[in-house]
Amino acid sequence: MTEAVLLETIDPQGVMTLTLNHEPTRNALTGTGLTEALLDAFARIERNRDIKVLILTAKGKVFSSGGKIDEMARQIQPEVSSAALRQEYRHGIQRLPLALHHLEIPTIAAVNGMAIGAGCDLACMCDIRIASEKASFAESFVKVGIIPGDGGAWFLPRIIGMARAVEMSLTGESIDAQTALDWGLVSRVVPDEQLLPTATELAHKMTGNSPDIIRLTKRLLREGQQASLANLLELSAAYQAIAHKTPEHAAIVQDFMARKAQKKT
Numbered sequence: 625m626t627e628a629v630l631l632e633t634i635d636p637q638g639v640m641t642l643t644l645n646h647e648p649t650r651n652a653l654t655g656t657g658l659t660e661a662l663l664d665a666f667a668r669i670e671r672n673r674d675i676k677v678l679i680l681t682a683k684g685k686v687f688s689s690g691g692k693i694d695e696m697a698r699q700i701q702p703e704v705s706s707a708a709l710r711q712e713y714r715h716g717i718q719r720l721p722l723a724l725h726h727l728e729i730p731t732i733a734a735v736n737g738m739a740i741g742a743g744c745d746l747a748c749m750c751d752i753r754i755a756s757e758k759a760s761f762a763e764s765f766v767k768v769g770i771i772p773g774d775g776g777a778w779f780l781p782r783i784i785g786m787a788r789a790v791e792m793s794l795t796g797e798s799i800d801a802q803t804a805l806d807w808g809l810v811s812r813v814v815p816d817e818q819l820l821p822t823a824t825e826l827a828h829k830m831t832g833n834s835p836d837i838i839r840l841t842k843r844l845l846r847e848g849q850q851a852s853l854a855n856l857l858e859l860s861a862a863y864q865a866i867a868h869k870t871p872e873h874a875a876i877v878q879d880f881m882a883r884k885a886q887k888k889t
Contacts (some may be wrong), residue, residue, distance in 0.1 A: 652688065669727060680734065681734040721778075725846075735819075744763050755814075
């Protein structure tokens with residue numbers, strides 16, 4: 625990882641901010657080293673128990689332009705076979721949604737500008753999306769004659785529903801921040817200068833809670849997207865048994881009981 629590609633900061637509350645920083649390509653994910661840098665960062669975050677929330681944002685006027693056209697020009701050459709391209713996707717950008725989706729800590733995309741193609745999908749890979757008033761979103765793969773090859777067809781319908789996902793994917797047209805809010809693609813729209821402060825404030829509301837319980841709760845929400853009710857309840861029972869034995873839960877219950885006893889005297 626180099627600072628020309630990805631900037632990292634971490635605050636005392638355990639909130640890490642990763643900032644895409646490749647303005648010459650408008651933070652393209654392919655052909656820039658950004659995908660590799662993100663994968664390296666996610667692996668380190670997963671091993672670091674001191675990191676409690678991740679914020680993903682970008683420098684410049686664009687969150688991410690997605691795929692780099694220069695890279696697509698290489699891919700259409702006769703000497704690059706379809707079989708080779710399939711492996712490039714599997715061992716390249718497709719590792720990104722798997723790594724980000726399976727991070728146990730909460731992830732917040734602070735979308736500062738245009739999120740185009742794979743850039744839109746990158747935002748969708750996060751748990752929460754907050755948009756600047758200047759942000760826009762486009763599932764624009766059809767505009768360049770390709771399909772969403774990085775998981776967008778899985779993420780987008782789960783976030784905004786099938787009908788709107790089909791509309792975005794088959795027209796390739798962009799939607800503005802307010803439409804994204806109306807459609808449930810983002811949870812908040814804020815003035816540009818308030819984007820990172822708002823994302824950080826939200827992250828700090830999470831870091832005040834037990835990090836282990838945050839991780840378990842996120843996992844339950846993820847599993848609930850696919851599991852049957854019976855299976856989710858079974859998993860919830862197991863996780864709840866763990867939760868009841870955490871020191872944080874014990875301290876909260878003991879404090880409540882002490883205050884209750886004090887009121888009786």
